[in-house]
Amino acid sequence: EVQLVESGGGLVQPGGSLRLSCAASGFTFSSYWMSWVRQAPGKGLEWVANIKQDGSEKYYVDSVKGRFTISRDNAKNSLYLQMNSLRAEDTAVYYCARAPPTIAAAGNTQFDYWGQGTLVTVSS
Amino acid sequence: VIWMTQSPSLLSASTGDRVIISCRMSQGISSYLAWYQQKPGKAPELLIYAASTLQSGVPSRFSGSGSGTDFTLTISCLQSEDFATYYCQQYYSFPPTFGQGTKVEIK
Numbered sequence: 001e002v003q004l005v006e007s008g009g010g011l012v013q014p015g016g017s018l019r020l021s022c023a024a025s026g027f028t029f030s031s032y033w034m035s036w037v038r039q040a041p042g043k044g045l046e047w048v049a050n051i052k053q054d055g056s057e058k059y060y061v062d063s064v065k066g067r068f069t070i071s072r073d074n075a076k077n078s079l080y081l082q083m084n085s086l087r088a089e090d091t092a093v094y095y096c097a098r099a100p101p102t103i104a105a106a107g108n109t110q111f112d113y114w115g116q117g118t119l120v121t122v123s124s
Numbered sequence: 125v126i127w128m129t130q131s132p133s134l135l136s137a138s139t140g141d142r143v144i145i146s147c148r149m150s151q152g153i154s155s156y157l158a159w160y161q162q163k164p165g166k167a168p169e170l171l172i173y174a175a176s177t178l179q180s181g182v183p184s185r186f187s188g189s190g191s192g193t194d195f196t197l198t199i200s201c202l203q204s205e206d207f208a209t210y211y212c213q214q215y216y217s218f219p220p221t222f223g224q225g226t227k228v229e230i231k
Contacts, residue, residue: 045160045168045211045222061219095167108215110158112179114167 002026002113004096009118016086016122022079022096022115030054030074033099033107036081038092039117046092049081050099050107059106064090086122093117126150126214130223136231143199145210145226152192153216159188159197162225163208171210172197202228 008020020036035050049060049070058070069082079096097111127150137143147157155175160168170179172188175195185200199206207230212223 044224045213047220047222059219100173104215106218108218108220110170110173110213110215111168112170112173114169116167 002098004098004113004115006094006096006115006118009094009120011121011123012086013124014087014122017082017084018086018120020081020083020094020096020118020120024077024079024096024098027098029072029077031101033102033109034072034079035097035099035107035111036070036079037095037097037111037114038090038120039095040089040092043092048094051079052107057106083120086120088122091120091122093119126153126217126221128212128214128221128223130212130226132226133224135226135228137202137228138231139202139204141202141231143202143206143228145197145212145228147190147195147197147212147223149193149195149214153214155191156214156216157188157190157195158213158215159186160211160213161206161208162211168211199228 003025005023012018036048038048051058051070067085071080095117096115098113099109100112102109129148131146157175159172162168171182176188187198209225209227211225
């Protein structure tokens with residue numbers, strides 16, 4: 001059974017940092033593009049970043065470029081999101097999501113499995 | 125930038141109803157469209173991809189159609205567990221983007 005379990009969320013002050021983790025199990029983690037998708041309270045879904053199977057390609061939504069860094073450790077079946085210079089508008093539930101096998105450029109495809117999410121609140 | 129318009133934003137329906145949700149694109153995206161269901165406090169779940177392909181395990185009362193700019197998600201006979209919010213997602217252009225959502229509530 002595919003499982004994605006996020007952790008690391010919490011309350012942080014504006015300008016602060018946080019590192020999210022996603023533990024994957026039930027599939028060959030190193031074979032899949034992985035993404036972070038977020039959802040602000042009461043709002044819709046926004047793709048944040050993704051990373052190729054071997055970590056050689058990483059992409060970000062414009063609003064987080066230069067502040068967030070996506071990474072993975074295939075030996076630990078884990079995905080990470082380092083978030084720096086956090087702003088109030090980064091407040092959201094952050095989901096880890098898997099992309100099914102794809103040949104699409106930048107791994108641009110749908111998301112077939114999602115974690116339960118971790119809440120990040122940026123507030124003073 | 126591809127603009128996505130989902131309609132309606134809110135849909136009131138009864139169990140057993142046929143429900144149709146629309147997702148319209150500002151430019152053609154071929155069939156690079158997915159639909160998700162999200163229940164309160166839960167993660168989204170993939171229902172349909174490639175505009176009309178049912179994800180494994182999804183009940184057959186869900187169906188998707190369309191290509192180019194106009195897409196629909198149809199629930200043929202609404203069940204109690206289908207009251208939720210539904211999102212479309214395009215993956216024709218990068219980055220992938222989502223519609224604003226359609227909440228299906230009990231009438």
